[in-house]
Amino acid sequence: MHRILLIDDDTQLGPPLAAYFARFDMVLECALKPSEGLARLAQGGVDAAILDVMLPEMDGFSLCRAIRKDSDIPIIMLTARGEVMDRVVGLELGADDYVPKPFEPRELVARVQTVLRRRLPAAAKPAAADANTFVFNGLVVNGTTRTVQRQGEAVDLTSTEFDFLYMLAREPGKVFSRDDILNQLRGHEAELYTRAVDIVVSRLRKKLEPLDCIKTLRNAGYTLALAGAAP
Incomplete structure (x- = not known):
């Protein structure tokens, strides 16, 4: 069962949202302050985090930056105004997705399920090279384990970063326009x-x-401009 951490100072939001998440076999824990949320994340066992932008102590962007120093768990930002700049800043700091307020609980659940599906389960082991593995000179992109190696070293990527690189790796040399990329990564709901x-x-x-x-x-x-490795 996935465990999700909501960091939002709205005391009325957490309990009904937790009840709704439980219907989808997810445990939603709530923290009202960033300091509480960071302390909970440090304990481990959290599969994804949902951050409000407007928070006491520090805003959601600063909190996202603090989390990214130590963790690559999926992060979804809640933006009160739904402004493009809020989303851009969130992506810039390493967030995986955003949901503008007010939102329908089902939409938030769907976004969380999407970022969780993109993640490699912690207990999973790297699989042998297969049809979903693309090997280039200095770069290996494994779509089965959702792992990337650069010159033999593992590279930590967010879900969005991996999906983007994997899309390029599947068709090296093909040029993808920005609209092509956004449509494939975000679907038709994307702005x-x-x-x-x-x-x-x-x-x-x-x-x-x-x-x-x-x-x-x-x-x-x-486009991805790397030659494929010799067999």
């Missing part, structure tokens, strides 16, 4: 705003250094 893609690309490039594998084609999009 298309191009800066979100640029942010994910920037983060990925830093994590994959010194490999220079994600190329930008002016006015066209992005």
Whole structure:
């Protein structure tokens, strides 16, 4: 059973939301302050976190940054205004998704289920190379275990970063436009705003250094430019 941590100072939100999550075999724990949430995360056993942007002690963006220093668990941001800039900042800091307030509980559950499906269960072991594994010079992308190796070293990616890289790896050399990328990563519910893609690309490039594998084609999009490894 998945355990989700909600960090939100609205005392009226947690209990009914926890009851709703229980219908989908998920335990929702609640923390009213960032300090409480960080302390709970430090204990382990949390599969995903939901962060409100407007919080006491520190805002949700600062909290997201603090969590990302020690953990790569899926993070969903709750944005009160639903503004594009809030989402962009969240993605920039490593959040996996966002849900604007007010929201329907079923939508939040669906978003949580989506980011959890993208995650490799902690107990899973790396599988042998298969049809879902793509090997390049210096880079291995395994879609079965959702793991990435750069020059033999494991690379920690968020769910969105992995999905983006995996999409490129499946068709190396193909140019994906920003709209193509957003449609494939977020589905039809996504609001298309191009800066979100640029942010994910920037983060990925830093994590994959010194490999220079994600190329930008002016006015066209992005492609993976690495030669496949010799068999």
